[in-house]
Amino acid sequence: MHADRRYVTEMLKSGARGYLLKDCAFEELVTAIRTVLAGKMYLSERINTQLIQDYVANLQRDESSAFTLLSPREREVLQLLAEGESAKAIAERLMLSVKTVETHRAQLMEKLDLHSIAELTKYAIREGLTSLGD
Known part of the structure; x- marks a missing residue:
């Protein structure tokens, strides 16, 4: 066989x-x-x-999945970034400052060793945090 x-x-x-x-x-x-x-x-x-x-x-x-590496807030910010939301829109939606959202984005990129929003988006899709159909 x-x-x-x-x-x-x-x-x-x-x-x-x-x-x-x-x-x-x-x-x-x-x-x-x-x-x-x-x-x-x-x-x-x-x-x-x-x-x-x-x-x-x-x-x-x-x-090494998003569900063990990232906090719930980081996953939420990652999902919204991957869906094309701006830092300002995310800040308003989550009731955060724009600076906090930008800090989350920088920490996500560092933690995941990713270097662009495109890479973050690809990661979010692969991890099931968002899909291309949304």
Whole structure:
């Protein structure tokens, strides 16, 4: 079988209870069949290792998401900036001074290591804070 992560993931999402590579030993095949018959899941060691590595990588990505890196106010300012609002409009809407909004923008750029409003917008879309359809 394929060792491609996406293929394996799709098979598991589709309800597969086990997954072996075609070069597995006969003993592993027997073990897998018995495991699945017992109502459990079985994945060959290489597949299991790949899936765990993917899971850990996703956890690390989640730790650097807007929802863990940014305060609620920073997320709010980022969303409005990404939607094209001016600092003045954001200040009025959130009842802040324009200087405070500009400070938030500068802190966002520093914290996220981004250097333009376009990069902030791209980040906000990627993180789900806004969409192109709004």
